[in-house]
Amino acid sequence: MNPAGLLAATLLTAPAADAPPPGTPSDEALERQSTVSFGAGRKDKFGRPGSPQRFAVEIKMGPYLPDVDRKYTGSGFGPYTTLFGETDGGGVATEDPKKGLMPVIGFDWQFFYAAGPLGLGTQVAFFRDKASAILANPTPEDTTIRSEADSVTFTLLPVSALISYRFELLADRFKVPLVPYAKAGPTYALYWARDGRRNIARDDDGDKGLGGVWGYTLNAGMMLRLDFIERGTAKKLDQTTGINHTYVFGEFSFNRLDNFGVGNSISVGDATWFAGLAIEF
Amino acid sequence: MMLVQPQTALADPPTADDFTIQYWTTEEDGSRGRQMTANDLRGYVNKARCECGQAVSARVRLQSSEARDSVPVRTYIGNNCDTAEAGNNRQNFRCALAISDFTNTYTRNIDLEFNPLWLATGVTPDSPRDINTAEARYGCDAQTGDGGIWICVENSDQTDCQVGEFVISGTQTEITDADGNTPALTFDFLAPTINATDFRASGGDGSVVIKWDNSTTTDIQGYRALCANADGTPVDGKGFSISSVTAENRGTVYYTAENLCPDGPFDQVDVDPDPEPLPDDSGTDTDGGTGGDTDGGSTSAAGFGAEPGVAHGGNADCCGPGTCGNSTCIAAVSAELGECENGNEWSQACADLALDYCEVCDGEGSCCAENSTPSCFDSACSVSVCEEEDFAYCCAGRWDAACANRAKDGVCDICDAGTTGEPGMTSGTTTTTTTTTTDTDTGTDTGTDTDGLDISGIQTLDWDYVCSDFIAANASSARIDHLTNDLDYQVLLVAFDYAGNPVPASEVFIATPRETTDLWEQCDAQGEICGTGGFCSCTTDGPSRQDTGWLFLTGLLGLLARRRRTASRDGGQA
Secondary structure (H helix, E strand, C coil): CCHHHHHHHHHHCCCCCCCCCCCCCCCCHHHHCCCCCCCCCCCCCCECCCCCCCCHHHHHHHHEEECCCHHHHCCCCCCCHHHEEEECCCCCEECCCCEEEEEEEEEEEEEEECCCCCEEEEEEEEEEEEEEECCCCCCCCCCCCCCEEEEEEEEEEEHHHHHHEEEHHHHHHCCEEEEEEEEEEEEEEEEEEEECCCEECCCCCEECEEEEEEEEEEEEEEECCCCCCCCHHHHHHHHHHHCCCEEEEEEEEEEEEEEHHHHECCCCEEEEEEEEEEEEC | CCCCCCCCCCCCCCCCHHEEEEEEECEEEEEEEEEEEEEHHHHHHEEHHHHHHHCEEEEEEEEECCCCCCCCCEEECCCCHHHHHCCCCCCCCCEEEEEEEEEEHHHHCEEEEECHHHHHHCCCCCCCCCCCCCCCCCCCCCCCCEEEEEEECCCCCCCCHHHHHEECCCCCCCCCCCCCCCCCEEEEEECCCCEEEEEEEEEEECCCEEEEECCCCCCCEEEEEEEECCCCCCCCCCCCCCCCHHHHCCCCCCCCCHHHCCCCCCCCCEEHHHHHHHHCCCCCCCCCCCCCCCCCCCCCCCCCCCCHCCCCCHHHHHCCCCCCCCCCHHHHHHCCCCHCCCCCCHHHHHHHHHHHHHHHHCCCCCCCCEEEEEEEECCHHHHHCCCCCHHHHHCCCCCHHHHHHHHHHCCCCCCCCCCCCCCCCCCCCCCCEEECCCCCCEEEEEECCCCCCCHHHHCCCCCEEEECEEEECCCCCCECCCCCCCCCCCEEEEEEECCCCCCEEECCCCCCCCCEEEEHHHHHHHCCEECCCCCCCCCCCEEEHHHHHHHHHHHHHHHHHHHHHHHHHHHHHH
């Protein structure tokens, strides 16, 4: 179905703006019964009902696995999988690592409205992987190549600047509780690797396992506006706290973090999904 | 001692509130150090200080706001001095007499120093009472409790102090802690009970990691790890020292006499060469005192509970011949041996069975060193020692040094050379464990033993072997860094209580630090996949082919934007 058809179908299935479903009190009735003044007919400068809407905050989580081995073309597993991958009883990697859980917190400044807010924002994420270190010189007497004493870690802290657009027209005007959105922008990912002594890792050349890498992030997802569950409560929330809307959402996230391919840089991006909660205020 | 009263009565005799009692530490030469803090009162007097004869200094003063009766006032050092004086102390050993003078003398500051041994024991019956010449009934044996200065103000015609005449009962101090408690002067000559088991040591990169299971709570305050080279010598760059013998340790340091007074005791007290075994609950009870006692003398007022090892009480009788008052134990033993149904006729055979079948006879401490409990943790060893008539008391009373020596004298395999016979250990071997996966702890034991190695040095617990900072009691692992890869090290974990009494918590392990590989080294080995690090990969290598598309797209978008701005400007001009 093309976008126009999708839009038409959505509009047809959505309830009319002035005709709430049977049994649902009208906005006017809610306002009459409420002790809170809703400010009848109050709209922001873009014509949306409710208090002015300027910002959005979201928290989300999703699986993540940095594609460190992306550039590896040799036989067997790449270095990341060799260390952090699933292992057999002898500590030898046999499968790719399991994805870790990455928490993300994001913030948007919504500076323009065109059938939905256009925003400029940032998000910060965190990822850490840990594994038993590999013995540098295992002996035949060793039943495993792993050290019980030492663990090695790899930590990632991507920070993104994102321009975002949320198509809220249907939700604002026609009470369709779905808001598609997209974000894109540059990302700088700080990373550091620690050795078994808990120090920053170093290779034989003395290069430190510490630095940052540029890249870009593309997010696209769908938000479910939760106002429809209790419209009266949502309006009260807006009036009392300034929170216009609350959402649960899911998104696909594509991260290419390899310094745009320039130079000899680590690659720590991933294509994954996130789910979370968001508010606009 | 008869004192002659020189004056007639002027006013009421002094009470507890009229006296101030203060305590100080002392240096090696006996000179007064700093005044004791609340922490000192609770944990300064330990077995090492007792063995070194590091005196406690005290000051006694009677407030002189009004004229007093000039009556005899006697100052004793010890615990339960009132009941001992009356002759009904369980030990029946009277406290050492420090001062005997009249009221007026006490209105001046009276300073005195006394060996900490006197806090725990009385004088032998035939000994002089004077603290400078008295013979102590017991040495620095496993005892704990509150002791201190007892003051008796004679107010009757009887020449000796009576129970009701003690106005200061050992626990009075002038120190208040942050919680508002006024701790008494505690003596603790008892090694803690080990609460950790399943020790393992493994080698890391330039380090050794010790892990253990820590499931129960005892009086252990913390741990220190000790390291030695394979030949038994201390490791260079390790070791521990204290700034002075009076340094406040706040429970982070252990003491042994060899560490505290390596050149010999600062002071010595004559001790009865043939004392009877200590009763199970000796020294733990200081209440029963008279006026002025604020908390009954319990050592638990601020979290310092009684040592678990002395909690067996009368039930311990089941573990030796005589009587058994524990019905559960009687039932268990009589099920195996019919003649043991009568607890009042408890034979050696019954007692031997009790060691195997009765929980009350389960020892908790070391077999090869003295511990605070009847018997030791290894029941086979306990039976072997206690079945000998001369050592039957080891399972009914306390596993003292003689019991330990007997165990080491070929009676108990667990005390063979190379082991310490501590709970949670396997005789003669040590174990290292290696984790085999990245996410789980499935592992295999690889074992390294100490056979043929000289481990006597590290077992002295000399501070030169200390190679870790303080390790908290609730920890279950410790890492010892700055070791050399591929060299064998002896490692021992020492537990200690708040007073600093140590006990080897683990066996001596042999562990070898081994080099490990981290991500950056692995990347380097597989073609520098991770790059060179740094915060700006601004190299001149140029873009790789696969990403020229991104740069092309960025340039294209830039061109489109410029074209649109140009068109907009042109339109505006039109």
